[in-house]
Amino acid sequence: MKATEVVARLEQRFPNQPEYIQAVSQVLGTIEEEYNKHPEFDRANLIERLCIPDRIIQFRVNWVDDKGNVQTNMGYRIQHNNAIGPYKGGLRFHASVNVSILKFLAFEQTFKNSLTTLPMGGAKGGSDFSPRGKSNAEVMRFCQAFMRELWNYIGPDCDVPAGDIGVGGREVGYMFGQYKALTHQFVGILTGKGQEFGGSLIRPEATGYGNVYFLQDMLATKGIDLKGKKVLVSGAGNVAQYTMEKLLQLGATPMTCSDSDGYIYDPDGIDEKKLAYIMELKNIERGRIKEYVEEYPTAKYVAGAKPWGEKADIATPCATQNEIDGEAAKTLVANGVIAVSEGANMPSTPEAVKVFQDSKILYCPGKASNAGGVAVSGLEMTQNSERLKWSREEVDEKLHSIMNSIHAECVKYGTEADGYVNYVKGANVAGFLKVAKAMMAQGIV
Numbered sequence: 001m002k003a004t005e006v007v008a009r010l011e012q013r014f015p016n017q018p019e020y021i022q023a024v025s026q027v028l029g030t031i032e033e034e035y036n037k038h039p040e041f042d043r044a045n046l047i048e049r050l051c052i053p054d055r056i057i058q059f060r061v062n063w064v065d066d067k068g069n070v071q072t073n074m075g076y077r078i079q080h081n082n083a084i085g086p087y088k089g090g091l092r093f094h095a096s097v098n099v100s101i102l103k104f105l106a107f108e109q110t111f112k113n114s115l116t117t118l119p120m121g122g123a124k125g126g127s128d129f130s131p132r133g134k135s136n137a138e139v140m141r142f143c144q145a146f147m148r149e150l151w152n153y154i155g156p157d158c159d160v161p162a163g164d165i166g167v168g169g170r171e172v173g174y175m176f177g178q179y180k181a182l183t184h185q186f187v188g189i190l191t192g193k194g195q196e197f198g199g200s201l202i203r204p205e206a207t208g209y210g211n212v213y214f215l216q217d218m219l220a221t222k223g224i225d226l227k228g229k230k231v232l233v234s235g236a237g238n239v240a241q242y243t244m245e246k247l248l249q250l251g252a253t254p255m256t257c258s259d260s261d262g263y264i265y266d267p268d269g270i271d272e273k274k275l276a277y278i279m280e281l282k283n284i285e286r287g288r289i290k291e292y293v294e295e296y297p298t299a300k301y302v303a304g305a306k307p308w309g310e311k312a313d314i315a316t317p318c319a320t321q322n323e324i325d326g327e328a329a330k331t332l333v334a335n336g337v338i339a340v341s342e343g344a345n346m347p348s349t350p351e352a353v354k355v356f357q358d359s360k361i362l363y364c365p366g367k368a369s370n371a372g373g374v375a376v377s378g379l380e381m382t383q384n385s386e387r388l389k390w391s392r393e394e395v396d397e398k399l400h401s402i403m404n405s406i407h408a409e410c411v412k413y414g415t416e417a418d419g420y421v422n423y424v425k426g427a428n429v430a431g432f433l434k435v436a437k438a439m440m441a442q443g444i445v
């Protein structure tokens, strides 16, 4: 297999899907060597079967807004690969959603889920509907309409969606209610559910907490303590909030956070009280991050920009794909950043990744460092199957140990001759091998 040739073929077959091609290209470039040690993989055309999703379900979603007007959006579910378990992955509701973005996310999810050690295949879905600026009743009607189209394609042993950008506990609750109404079944068809109806403790916190556990493990390889470090965070949603919470618990200080309009920088750091304000602002009032500076006037708000030009020790992008480009990466490195841990999916462009790796700073791709979210989703599925609920401590301990094991796999497969850990290679090879072996064992299906 020659990675560049496979990517070129895919680009020709699937034009205008830049995010998908970007994700595939990064993975293939790093697994090529391992893949070519197994001639049987090529005979089974494993590479194309792994890169092209099993199926793409696409539908129109009709819903009625508060003025009585009928609105239409597009809905999608991409079932990428179920070699190691039922399809699993989040739903994204955002105006930017399209097939390319969901294909990249579903592809990445397949490797990520493999890394978690749990039996989950990869999927992703969503809609170009944005909950931003919509009333609660409109969000409910949209979620119900979305589930009316999706319900027939999912199931607890078939495909289990969850949240992602624009989909949190509120949206999961409305979709769960609609599934139940349609099927008369109370089953774990979504994760990230409310605590009262089958949700796992720690699932809301899991992606952020896992991101910081992974960061701690990366720093430990250099004997560096997280305590006392200043951290640039982007985003102000689920992943950013719980990344900041865990950073604070472990003695580090978040200095920034952001939304799609701009970022805030607090020279005194974002402490627990300020974080509680951000959580209230974003989760309850659904306000904009610029309001932070009205509450804390010593902070600054920078409109239309990202936080990567501020000085700190560590950066953790927790908003969206391609939010750190090559120039921003050079600035981070020049400013002395020692580690970049991705809370978001593919937030660094290929140019940025090259800058991080060339400068030999600690850098980890999202499929490893943000795998804690889907890992606890897997634990939620287990609890639902058992009809049991585990304690906070038990789930957190399992999450921590899964993140440690993902880190160990990255070190095992990613350590280079000079001792530098190439976490991109490590995560891709480890994730790939498990899926590849399962696919080979199951024949051509």
Ligand SMILES: NC(=O)C1=CN([C@@H]2O[C@H](COP(=O)(O)OP(=O)(O)OC[C@H]3O[C@@H](n4cnc5c(N)ncnc54)[C@H](OP(=O)(O)O)[C@@H]3O)[C@@H](O)[C@H]2O)C=CC1
Residues within 6 Å of the ligand: 132, 163, 164, 165, 166, 167, 168, 207, 235, 236, 237, 238, 239, 240, 258, 259, 260, 261, 318, 319, 320, 321, 343, 344, 345, 370, 371, 373, 374
């Ligand atoms: N939730 C989870 O468990 C997991 C999430 N992830 C990834 O983490 C990232 C964040 O997800 P999550 O926190 O759940 O989502 P949320 O919707 O809770 O928060 C997203 C945050 O990112 C900002 N954002 C979204 N799109 C853009 C954009 N195009 N440019 C700049 N900022 C943007 C949002 O700002 P605004 O409010 O202005 O839109 C918001 O602050 C995503 O990449 C997601 O795929 C990864 C693993 C698991």
Ligand SMILES: O=C(O)CCC(=O)C(=O)O
Residues within 6 Å of the ligand: 088, 089, 090, 091, 109, 112, 160, 161, 162, 163, 164, 191, 345, 370, 371, 373, 374, 375, 377
């Ligand atoms: O919890 C899940 O199933 C999916 C989380 C997710 O969307 C992700 O890992 O990117």
